Amino acid sequence: MSNWALIIYCGLITYLTRFTMIALIKKEMFNDRIREVLSFVPSAIFPAIIFPAIFINDSGSFQLEDNPKIIAAIIAMVIGIFTRSIIATIFSGLASYWFLIFVI
């Protein structure tokens, strides 16, 4: 398959993941119970991106020791809980990560 064909197929499947539910679901299908469960979608999906990016290293294996990302993420999380600020969370995480790898 050529690179362009690959890119277009990947684009098509991505677009379909976005369009399908918007096109298919009707308002009547929603009740309070479904709404309640769907309100957990961010909490259910984002950790699946966050955790592997922190705990799995570049070679694909689990790394618990000597991993500055874990400490930086914990600092970011604590700052986030107290400040409730998206920017403060991101910056404190990056700043502590750089501090850990460049200064210590």
Added chain:
Amino acid sequence: MKSSFKIFLKGIIDVSPLMIPVVPFGLIFGVLAIDIGFSPLETMGMSLIIFGGASQIVLLQLFSGGASSLVIISSVGAVNSRHLLYGAVVSEHLSDLKLIWKIIISYFLIDQAFAISNEYLKKNKNNNRYFHLVGGGATCWVIWQSTTLLGIILGSAIPEKLGLSFAVPLTFLALLVNDFRKFINVVVIIISGLVATLGYNYIPFKAYVIVAALVGLFTAMILTKKIKTK
């Protein structure tokens, strides 16, 4: 009723803090794609046609590892399958729209726009409230395309040592700050994270994202029911 343009602007303003990490992310993508051997035009094409950061990085990872096209396409689909859930959530607010609008808005249904507009859509009942989602999505589109281009141009001038890819999980972490205070959310977060981490090497086609999300949602379903019946 608020004008559509004002709601569009509100979407831009609300999403902007989330754009800070998109900048290094786009740069990294541009740099990596060229490094792996895609042409500048193909790299730009990926950002324009796919327009999904995490899945584009997955595409590069698998491509450089020599994965077959079928594996790459299904992995991109699996990583992006989270949009199915986003779509299910926002569809309620879009159901009265014409098909052409649904087609256009679908292109802009991305993590950051979903995260900020989900709150807005729930609180506001104007008929044109979906312009908030378009504003957020369009902002991200501009940033993503321009930083991809910048990454292509700058190439290897950006030191890998900075570890800018760490900005990606931090963005998602920042999106959860309000959920860390709620008990059920914390349980769901931990379970989903554990499933994804443990399944990372064992669940085929990089489908760990959607498997973990479904396990997390199922947990939420049980816990919310248990707590209510008590």
